[in-house]
Amino acid sequence: MKTEITKLFEIEYPIIQGGMAWVATAELAAAVSEAGGLGIIGAGGAPASWVKEQIQKVKQKTDKPFGVNLMLMNPEADQIAELIAEEKIEVVTTGAGNPEKYMKMWKEAGVKVVPVVASVALAKRMERAGADAVIAEGTESGGHIGETTTMVLVPQVVDAVSIPVIAAGGIADGRGVAAAFMLGAKAVQMGTIFVAAEESIASDAYKNKIVKAKDIDTKVTGRSTGHPVRVLRNQQSKEYLRLEAEGASFEELEKLTLGGLKKAVVDGDVIHGSVMAGQIAGLVKEIRSCKDIVEGLNAEAESLLKGTKIYE
Numbered sequence: 001m002k003t004e005i006t007k008l009f010e011i012e013y014p015i016i017q018g019g020m021a022w023v024a025t026a027e028l029a030a031a032v033s034e035a036g037g038l039g040i041i042g043a044g045g046a047p048a049s050w051v052k053e054q055i056q057k058v059k060q061k062t063d064k065p066f067g068v069n070l071m072l073m074n075p076e077a078d079q080i081a082e083l084i085a086e087e088k089i090e091v092v093t094t095g096a097g098n099p100e101k102y103m104k105m106w107k108e109a110g111v112k113v114v115p116v117v118a119s120v121a122l123a124k125r126m127e128r129a130g131a132d133a134v135i136a137e138g139t140e141s142g143g144h145i146g147e148t149t150t151m152v153l154v155p156q157v158v159d160a161v162s163i164p165v166i167a168a169g170g171i172a173d174g175r176g177v178a179a180a181f182m183l184g185a186k187a188v189q190m191g192t193i194f195v196a197a198e199e200s201i202a203s204d205a206y207k208n209k210i211v212k213a214k215d216i217d218t219k220v221t222g223r224s225t226g227h228p229v230r231v232l233r234n235q236q237s238k239e240y241l242r243l244e245a246e247g248a249s250f251e252e253l254e255k256l257t258l259g260g261l262k263k264a265v266v267d268g269d270v271i272h273g274s275v276m277a278g279q280i281a282g283l284v285k286e287i288r289s290c291k292d293i294v295e296g297l298n299a300e301a302e303s304l305l306k307g308t309k310i311y312e
């Protein structure tokens with residue numbers, strides 16, 4: 001399926017991998033790009049030196065385009081933003097904030113800028129600031145989320161901007177990809193299914209928790225602090241939600257989750273760690289290679305959309 005996004009990013013399939021902190025390493029990004037999608041290195045909260053190493057690693061593994069996700073709350077966001085420009089990365093995606101202050105620098109370096117937005121207002125603002133596309137991310141997503149669902153957000157963002165829109169949140173099979181296209185998206189971004197991919201460095205315990213998850217197994221922690229985060233429910237989320245309901249302070253709550261994502265991804269502690277995942281975890285039933293995921297979902301969506309003329 002050729003779309004404005006496959007042309008803009010010079011990729012084979014309209015499938016983009018989310019920039020998940022700790023999980024979106026060079027291994028995963030290279031595997032997704034090699035498969036014909038757009039692999040992304042997730043800077044998360046990591047230092048610029050780590051991001052630089054990951055960029056070199058991806059370049060050694062593949063000649064295909066790849067991207068870097070800048071999580072804007074990263075303490076070294078300024079340095080990582082400069083690194084992205086210096087390295088002339090094909091695509092930068094951003095999350096958890098407004099990347100406006102870096103956009104001139106990125107555009108001048110020829111980097112395509114694709115902010116993640118959770119509202120129509122931010123999508124319009126990003127278009128005015130020169131974004132090449134936006135990712136409209138629904139509240140079904142894992143990790144740090146907005147309030148609006150993918151079904152509701154995507155068509156409203158599509159109507160509000162002229163740049164191409166990528167849909168994210170709640171997609172993990174060809175039906176989801178086809179539905180996103182019907183809403184006007186020109187590509188999809190997926191996270192949860194790629195966390196559970198063969199090439200993902202996430203612990204087996206983390207992948208198994210996704211594979212075993214049912215439809216109602218995610219919880220949103222941190223609504224009271226203004227930083228809602230969707231995770232698979234476990235002892236940590238239960239304790240967090242109990243403290244939150246009792247009116248615990250931000251500091252108290254933060255103590256419970258500090259380092260929690262690394263604990264789950266790297267150490268495999270899915271009882272006390274933060275197992276970030278989207279609601280669609282319930283649909284992810286097996287561990288597959290990135291090639292199988294990218295080609296399989298594309299073929300399924302293509303067949304569902306045959307005759308609709310919404311892709312070339």
Ligand code: TUI
Nearest residue numbers: 021071095096097098116117118137142143144145146
């Ligand atoms: O960024 C994400 N997902 C993430 S980041 C992350 S690391 C983290 N860990 C613990 C607590 C907080 C973060 C884990 N998952 N997705 C992209 C995304 N961006 N979702 C929602 C937004 C967003 C929300 C509000 C973007 C901009 C925004 O407002 C910007 C503004 O200033 O107006």
